Amino acid sequence: MTQTVSRRGFVRQLAALPLLALLPPAALAQIISRTPPTSPFGADSTAEEVTAGLDLAGKTYAITGANSGLGYETMRVLAMRGARVIGIARTMEKAETACASVAGDTTPASLDLGDFGSVVDCAAMIRALGIPLDGLICNAGIMALPERELLYGIEKQFVVNHLGHFILVNQLLETVMAAPQGRFVLLSSLAHRRAPEAGIQFGDLAFSSGEYDAWTAYGHSKLANALCSLELARRLSGTPTTSNSVHPGVIDTNLGRHLPWYLQAAGTLFGWAFMKSVEEGAATQTYVATSPGLAGVNGYYFADCNPDPGETAAMRDEAMAARLWQVSEDITRDYLPG
């Protein structure tokens, strides 16, 4: 499947990349964005509804966590609308099973976001397909690990939810920028409210001081997702490529697998009263990835298919976002493009 990209546009976007990397954050322009239109969709819209009438034939999207919950539903609906979807799961077996179970054009791929080498390999496999990505949806995640776990000496939720995706984003930057209007969509969460008040714990990414709290660490990682999108949006300003983050709602999925049994049981029994369905939960990310009306909309945090100003000041803190990008680069340098 091929896509038309003007050669001049492609070269211009590629030429901008080294320049973006060289400029110190202070010298970079502020985020340039179109004002998003008010969407007719809301909390009870489904992914099918927000894409009704859209023909995504000729477009390609990649999504992590494609075998479960919101990622699976997003892949199903994108493929249903005619897109080619690269469904990324933790193992190739899971990716193949998920891709085979939806109708449409899907390609399985695998990575473990907690194993940086596998992220690099997955990105290489996607680049080798030789097609631009119209969207990269960074959807996979883990929540509220009961015990503090470390990977690379860093708290595991921050590694899996943020750093693994940070590498994937950087490895596929050119591939998304090669699309006429490529979009990065990063899954954040309302749980960013649970992050430490000071925001990203640059001095203690291992969460080694004080008592470990599973929700604080999860909120911290979800704040990182939103700030990563914010800084990416600033770096992409002036190009057609955009980055936005999303809170999907509260949905009963496998994400709750680490919660105590009684909370899981309560979710199953009473969740209908306050939770979204999976179909509704997948709507915002699907809308942000595909809506023609959102071309040029960059650097926003969406909830219920509309921009949300962000619940905490930290969510809009551009200096913290730039510092997070720099620190993430320092940590993952061996896994970033040369």
Ligand SMILES: NC(=O)c1ccc[n+]([C@@H]2O[C@H](COP(=O)([O-])OP(=O)(O)OC[C@H]3O[C@@H](n4cnc5c(N)ncnc54)[C@H](OP(=O)(O)O)[C@@H]3O)[C@@H](O)[C@H]2O)c1
């Ligand atoms: N559900 C909610 O209420 C809610 C609310 C706010 C934000 N979110 C966000 O929405 C996103 C999707 O969550 P969901 O509710 O759909 O949860 P889910 O059903 O548990 O799906 C999470 C996906 O992430 C994958 N994953 C976990 N660890 C991974 C790793 N190390 N490497 C690669 N993939 C990994 C899982 O793979 P396995 O199946 O192999 O474990 C699964 O495919 C997450 O980022 C979450 O933080 C969800």
